[in-house]
Amino acid sequence: xxxxxxxxxxxxxxxxxxxxxxxxxxxxxxxxxxxxxxxxxxxxxxxxxxxxxxxxxxxxxxxxxxxxxxxxxxxxxxxxxxxxxxxxxxxxxxxxxxxxxxxxxxxxxxxxxxxxxxxxxxxxxxxxxxxxxxxxxxxxxxxxxxxxxxxxxxxxxxxx
Numbered sequence: 649x650x651x652x653x654x655x656x657x658x659x660x661x662x663x664x665x666x667x668x669x670x671x672x673x674x675x676x677x678x679x680x681x682x683x684x685x686x687x688x689x690x691x692x693x694x695x696x697x698x699x700x701x702x703x704x705x706x707x708x709x710x711x712x713x714x715x716x717x718x719x720x721x722x723x724x725x726x727x728x729x730x731x732x733x734x735x736x737x738x739x740x741x742x743x744x745x746x747x748x749x750x751x752x753x754x755x756x757x758x759x760x761x762x763x764x765x766x767x768x769x770x771x772x773x774x775x776x777x778x779x780x781x782x783x784x785x786x787x788x789x790x791x792x793x794x795x796x797x798x799x800x801x802x803x804x805x806x807x808x
Contacts, residue, residue: 717768720758730764731756739781740774 669677716733723729734744736753743750744767751757751767759767 717764723760728761730759730761732759732764732767734767734771736771737774737778739778740771744770 716735718731720729720731733756734751734753736742736744740753743752745751746763746766757767
């Protein structure tokens, strides 16, 4: 479409002016539009917050896929709650029983901070026991020594 000169009318002519409205009608229309604007701004803020939360959650799941503990919010009494997945060592059995409640290996539970501490300690002790039984090297940087015990004479400094 070729450019038009400033003095030429647009194609289709000028639009006709709308009917005159009273000041009360115009003020009512302004209030209605302002109300719609506030609603859309609030909806936009909620959508942006939700998008940010989902983005943070997606990043956290990518970067911490092996983490077994996540904050679950606060309970009604204000105590912190945590999601925790029980991961027992192979020698640890199938579940942990605390006060008659069984917490099964591989399942996720919503726990208070004190329950979480207790369960994490038990899980850590099962893994420590597994490492002790199966001979896991606790210090991988320590060089193995080939020492013979007994036999031979002791050095002179040992008799002082």
